[in-house]
Amino acid sequence: MSKLKLRPGTILPSDEEDAKIRKAAKSDPDTMLLEDENIKLFPYSQLKTLRRKGRPVTDCPKVSVNIRYSPEVVDAFRATGSGWQTRMNAALKDWLKQHKPEDVKIP
Structure with missing residues (x-):
């Protein structure tokens, strides 16, 4: 041995x-x-x-950030159920197709 x-x-x-x-x-x-x-x-x-552990590698990985939203926004998306964060991401991406972030007026 x-x-x-x-x-x-x-x-x-x-x-x-x-x-x-x-x-x-x-x-x-x-x-x-x-x-x-x-x-x-x-x-x-x-x-x-032969078998890799964990999630599959993606071409464009998402970026993890710590951000604060108003309770109404979070509640509205959470009310949609599982996958609410993905839907929030899709909504923001859709918004970016027609708007520019620098054009938003902050009260």
């Missing part, structure tokens, strides 16, 4: 126990041992990229 960093109190199987475990694993049709030829066909780099 190779040298492994183990937690204190870890008990490794003896060579005899390990041989029994491996023999039982080989007889199980659902088990693929690391020395199996099928696994040797895949380079580790390919195995690693």
Whole structure:
């Protein structure tokens, strides 16, 4: 066996126990041992990229900001249910198609 960093109190199987475990694993049709030829066909780099965790990467990621809205605006969008923030973003994008932010008069 190779040298492994183990937690204190870890008990490794003896060579005899390990041989029994491996023999039982080989007889199980659902088990693929690391020395199996099928696994040797895949380079580790390919195995690693088969499934990425998390959300898919997007071409134009959204920017996280901390912003304050009036309660009426937030309540109106929240009342629409799940996805209200996405709808708010869509409403602002739609507004930008016909208006310029610098043209807004602040009272």
